[in-house]
Amino acid sequence: MSKEKIALFTIFGGTGDLAQRKLYPSLFKLYQKGYLKEHFAVIGTARRPWTNEHYHGVITDSLASLNADPATVAKFAGHFYYQSHDVTDAQHYVTLKQLSEKLDAQYGLQGNRIFYLAMAPNFFGTIAQHLRSENILTPNGFNRVIIEKPFGHDFESAKELNDQLTATFNENQIYRIDHYLGKEMIQNISAIRFGNNIWESLWNNRYISNVQVTLSEKLGVEERAVYYDNSGALRDMVQNHILQILSLLTMDQPVEFTEKDIDVEKVKALRSLRPLKPEEVATNFVRGQYAADGDVKAYRNEDKISPDSNTDTFVAGKVMIDNFRWSGVPFYVRTGKRLADKFTRIDVVFKRPIVNIFNHDDVRENDDAATSLAPNVLTINVEPTEGVELRMNAKALGQGFATTPVKLNFAHDAAATANSPEAYERLLHDALNGDATNFTHWKEVAYSWKFVDVIQKYWDEHTPDFPNYRPGSMGPDASDELLRQDGHEWIYKE
Template sequence: MQNEKVALFIIFGGSGDLARRKLYPSLFRLYQKGYLDQHFAVIGTARRPWTDDYYHQVISDSLSSIQAPTDQIAAFTDHFYYQAHDVTNSEHYVVLENLAEKLDQKYDLQNNRIFYMAMSPNFFGTIAKHLKTENILTTAGFNRLIIEKPFGHDYNSAEELNEQIRSSFTENQIYRIDHYLGKEMVQNISAIRFGNNIIESLWNNRYIDNIQITLSEALGVEERAGYYESAGAMRDMVQNHISQIATLLAMEPPVSFSAADIRREKIKVLRSLHIDTPEEARRNFVRGQYAAATVDGTRLESYREATQVNSESNVETFVAGKMEFENYRWAGVPFYVRTGKRLAKKETRVDVVFKQLPMNIFETISDEDKLSDNVLTIYVEPTEGFGLRVNAKRLGQGFETRPVDLDFRHSAAAAGNNPEAYERLLLDALNGDSTNFTHWDELSQTWKFADVVEKVWAETKPTDFPNYPSGSMGPVAADKLLQRDGRYWIYNPMQATPDK
C-alpha cells in the first residue's frame, strides 16, 4: 500500500490510561486509513502479568467508541504483543530484544523502531539507558523516542533528564510530544498568519493591542488529583501547552514550512521571552484553587476534597498571567494567558485584540457610540473555527454603531472526521516529521520562565485558598490583572455581552 508505514512500536506503560484512551484508538484509526497495514507490530510492556489474549481484549475495549467491524478489530489486535517488564531489570530488556527481533522478521519491519514512554517520567532516563546498553536500538533502520510530559519538574530536573536521554538518542531522534500541537486549530495558527497578507501585515505591535490565550476546563482534577498535587496548573498547562501556543503566535515567518525552519523561529522568539524578576512575577501572575459550589442543582466538590489531595493543599488549579516578548515585532504587546479547572465552560481559544482607531468620529452623533474592539478569535475546542469582530451601523434611523461577529465554525460532521491530535502526531513520528514536537531549546526557555513564578509562589503561601467557586471564571484577581492595564478578558461566558 502506497501510504503504509513500517515500524515496530514498543510502548512502555502499555497497560496505562494514556495507552487505552489515546494511543490504541489513534493507532487503530491509522490502521483504518491504511497508514498501518501488514508491516507493523506493537509490544506493550508493563509490570502486570498479562497474556497476549488478555492484552488484545484490553485493546478491543479501548476501541468501543469507534464504529468498526469485529473482524477488522481482531486483525488489528493480532499485531499486538505483551511483555511483563521491569524497566530496571536488564534481563527483561534481553527478552524484549528477542521478541522485537522475532517480530521484525515476521512483519518485515526493516529494523524501524518507535519507543513510546507512556509512564512515569522517573523512569525515562533508565529506559533510554537500557535501550542502548542492551542493544535494542537498531543500526539498519530508524530509532525514534516519543516522550510524554511532564519533561522534568523544573529547569534543573529537565536538564538532567535531557542529558540522560541524549546519552542514548540524538536530538533529531527525540519527539517530545505536546498534544496541543496536534490540534487542528493550533496548527491553523500558521495558516491564518502566513497564508493571508491581510492578517500578517497587521501582525505586529503597530496594530495589535494584546493577545489573550484561554484554556478553560469545566471538569475538576478528577483521576489526575495525585499528579496535580505535585504539578499544579503552572507546570501542567502554562510551561508547555500555553507557551507553545504563544510561541506559534509570536514567531517570525519561517524561510520554509519545514521542521528545521519552524523550529529555528520558535527557538529564536522564545529567547526573546522576558524572564520576570521575582517582583514582576508577583505582579504579573495570579494563582487560584477551586472551591465547592452548587451548579445547576449539583454540588461540585472543592479541590481539597478530591481523593489523593491534602485537605490543606496550596496547589494551584488556576493560573492567569502576562507574557512579554522583547523584540521588534512585539515590544509593548502583552500576551495574557489563563487556564483553570472547574471553570464555567470548556473552551480553548485565542483572542487577538487590535488597537482602537486614534479617533472615533461617531462620538459626536451619540453617547452610545463607543467603538468595540476589533478581535480576531481562533476557536480551538470544543468547536473549531475563526471569528472576527468588527463595528457596523445599526439598522434603522440614525448612525449608531454596534459590534458584528463574522463567524466560521467547522461543522460537527467535518470536525468528527478530523484526525485526533494523537493520531496526527503518531503519523508525524512515523514520517520522521518533528515539526509539531518540542525541541529541548524550547523547553529550556519555558522552564526558566516558569521557574521564577514557581519559586515566588513557593516562598509565599496563599492565605485565601480556595479563592474561586466552581463554575466561575477564576479568582477576581485574574480580572484585576487586566483591569490594571486598562483591558479586560474578551472571553467571559459569565456575561451575556462580553464585548461591553
C-alpha cells in the same frame, strides 16, 4: 507511491490509561486509513502478567466506541504482542530484544523502531540506558523515542532528564509530545498568519492592543489528583501548552515551512519572553484554587489531596515579549480547573480607531471619543468548536449612524470535525514520517522552564490565601484586575 508506514512500536506502559484511551484508538485509525497495513507490530510492556490473548481483549475493548467492523478489529489486534516487563531489570530487555527481532523478521519491519514511553518520567532515563546497553536500537532502520509530559519539574530536572535521553538518542530522534500541537486549530495558526497577508501585515505592535489565550477546564482534578497536586496549573499547562501556543502566535515567518526553520523561529520567540524579577511576579501573575460550591468539593477536600494543599488550580498572567514586533503588547494567559466551561480560544484584540467620526459631539468635546467603538477581535476557537471568528464594527440597522459590533464566522461542521484526525493520531503519523514539526524541541523546553521557574519559586516562598474562586466562574477576581490595571478586559466572560 504507497502511504503505508513500516515500524515496530514498543509501548512502555502498555496497560495504562493513556495507551487505552489514546494510543490504541489512534493506531487503529491509522490502520483503517491505510497508513498501517501488514508491515507493523506493537509490543506492549508493563508489570502485569498478561497473555497475548488478554492483551488483545483489552485492545478490542479500547476500540469499542469506534463501532468498527469486528473482523477488522481482530486483524488489527493480531499485530499486538504483550511482554511482562520490569523496566529496571536488564534481563527483561534481553527478552524484549529477542521478541523485537522475531517480529522484525515476521512482519518485514526493516529495523524501524518507535519506543513510546507512556510511563512516569523517572523511568525515562533508565529505559533509554537499557535500550542502548542491551543493543535494542537497530543500525539498519530508524530509532525514535516518544515521551509524554511532564518533561521535568523545573529547568534543572528537565536538563538532567534530557542529558539521560541524549546519552542514547540524538535530539532528532526524541519526540516530546504536546497533544495541543496536534489540534487542528493550533496547527491552523500558521496557516492563518502566513497564508493571509491581511493578517500578517497587521500582526505586530502597531495594530494589536493585546492577545488573550484561555485554556478552560470545567472538571476538577478527577483521577489525576496525585500527579496534579505535585504539579499545579502553572507546571501542568502554562510551561508547555500555553507557552507553545504563544511561540506559534509570536514567532516570525520561517524561511520555509520545515521542522528546522519553524523550530528556529519558535526558539527566538521563547528567548524573547521578558523574564520576571521575583518582586514582579505578584503584579504579573495570579494563582487560584477552587472552593466548594453545592455538590462540588473544594480542591483541598478532593480524594488524595492534602487538606492544607497550596497547589494552584488556576493561573492567569501577563507575558511581555521583548522584540521589535511585539514590544509593548501584553499577552494575557489563563487556565484552570472548575471553570465556567471547557474550551480553548485565542483572542487577538486590535487597537481601536484613533478617531471615532460617527459620534460628532464626542469627537469635539472628548479626547477619548474612540472608546465608543468596540475593538476588532480575531478569535481562533480551538475547542470544542473549531473555527475562526472576526468581530468588527458596522452600521446598526435603522435611522442615524450608530455603529454596532458584528461577527463574521467560520466553523468546521460537525461531520468534518468528526472525520478529522484526533491529536494523537496526527502526532503518531508525524512520528512515523520522522517529522517533529509539531513536537517540542529541547531549547523550547529549556526557555519555557527558565521563564516559569521564577514564578514557581516566588509562589513556593509566599503562602496564598486559598481557596479564592468559585467553581463555575472564570477564576479569582484578581484575574480580571490583572487586565483592568492596563485598561483592558477579558474578551470571554462567564
